[in-house]
Amino acid sequence: MMISVENIEKKYGEVKALRGVSLDVKEGELFGLIGPDGAGKTSLIRILVTLLKPDAGSATVNQLDVVDDFRKLRKQLGYMPGRFSLYPDLSVEENMNFFATVFGTTIEENYDLVKDIYQQIEPFKERLAGRLSGGMKQKLALSCALIHAPKVLILDEPTTGVDAVSRKEFWEMLKRLQKMGITIFVSTPYMDEANLCDRVALIQDGNILTIDTPEKVTQSFAHKLWAIRSDNMYLCIHHLREHPEAESVFGFGEYLHVTWKNQEMQAEEMMNYLTGLGHTNVEVKETEPGIEDVFMDLMQKHDS
Numbered sequence: 001m002m003i004s005v006e007n008i009e010k011k012y013g014e015v016k017a018l019r020g021v022s023l024d025v026k027e028g029e030l031f032g033l034i035g036p037d038g039a040g041k042t043s044l045i046r047i048l049v050t051l052l053k054p055d056a057g058s059a060t061v062n063q064l065d066v067v068d069d070f071r072k073l074r075k076q077l078g079y080m081p082g083r084f085s086l087y088p089d090l091s092v093e094e095n096m097n098f099f100a101t102v103f104g105t106t107i108e109e110n111y112d113l114v115k116d117i118y119q120q121i122e123p124f125k126e127r128l129a130g131r132l133s134g135g136m137k138q139k140l141a142l143s144c145a146l147i148h149a150p151k152v153l154i155l156d157e158p159t160t161g162v163d164a165v166s167r168k169e170f171w172e173m174l175k176r177l178q179k180m181g182i183t184i185f186v187s188t189p190y191m192d193e194a195n196l197c198d199r200v201a202l203i204q205d206g207n208i209l210t211i212d213t214p215e216k217v218t219q220s221f222a223h224k225l226w227a228i229r230s231d232n233m234y235l236c237i238h239h240l241r242e243h244p245e246a247e248s249v250f251g252f253g254e255y256l257h258v259t260w261k262n263q264e265m266q267a268e269e270m271m272n273y274l275t276g277l278g279h280t281n282v283e284v285k286e287t288e289p290g291i292e293d294v295f296m297d298l299m300q301k302h303d304s
């Protein structure tokens with residue numbers, strides 16, 4: 001295993017950020033830690049990159065203990081924090097040189113690894129990092145995290161606040177790095193990014209809800225799922241939740257995702273129910289569950 005986490009707990013005063021988290025990441029894997037704000041992603045990542053000590057449990061990265069072997073480990077991992085740790089008053093090139101020097105290397109020495117990414121920002125190498133666009137800052141931060149040729153790359157919400165095009169480009173860069181043999185552990189609040197990972201762990205309130213491939217996670221959804229809409233979505237949620245057979249009703253984009261206690265429930269019955277309550281342009285269709293649906297389902301089960 002490249003990363004091994006066993007029963008990690010972390011508290012801040014009364015706040016339990018991690019409640020016994022365990023997971024393994026295989027060598028060469030692209031592993032996603034998916035969860036909403038405050039789920040505990042940053043706490044787990046800071047423990048893995050040796051910046052925070054767990055209260056209980058243990059973790060190793062590349063067989064090195066995150067507490068006992070922290071010095072050795074720091075040399076072997078690349079870390080991209082959520083808020084980029086760039087120096088805004090240094091230029092692009094100066095930032096790269098700085099990170100290279102800290103790790104006792106040079107840009108030239110590991111240029112092959114960063115070339116692909118760095119070339120995209122090289123035309124702006126004289127520019128101060130603070131003046132780069134979000135997408136370019138992200139590329140520079142990634143180049144800096146890679147400059148010492150780490151075996152493992154750990155990224156905390158690298159795509160948060162980044163536009164859709166840059167997000168896509170960023171994941172393509174991660175895939176290319178994976179092909180070069182780097183193990184990647186990445187956290188994200190964006191459920192759609194789950195499908196780009198080999199395996200994912202869903203985390204909520206300091207607990208891991210499930211760990212599997214994205215396909216298996218969505219296949220685990222055991223209900224028939226319906227997408228429903230009408231002209232008045234607000235009332236539609238309200239009316240559907242009032243139905244005695246309704247199990248869950250959530251808004252997803254322009255539709256509501258609905259499951260019923262009775263799996264035999266027919267579209268016509270739902271249609272009649274809503275039109276009977278005065279809804280117009282009612283649409284009802286069966287739909288395939290996504291990671292979001294599984295997340296909602298597991299969260300409800302965990303809370304109850």
Ligand SMILES: Nc1ncnc2c1ncn2[C@@H]1O[C@H](COP(=O)(O)OP(=O)(O)OP(=O)(O)O)[C@@H](O)[C@H]1O
Pocket residue numbers: 012013015016017035036037038039040041042043044
């Ligand atoms: N230094 C701290 N002091 C007190 N509470 C903290 C501290 N750091 C985190 N927390 C709390 O611990 C919980 C987990 O936080 P964490 O930052 O690990 O989650 P996250 O999933 O990374 O969320 P975010 O995307 O908001 O960073 C949250 O309730 C948070 O408010």
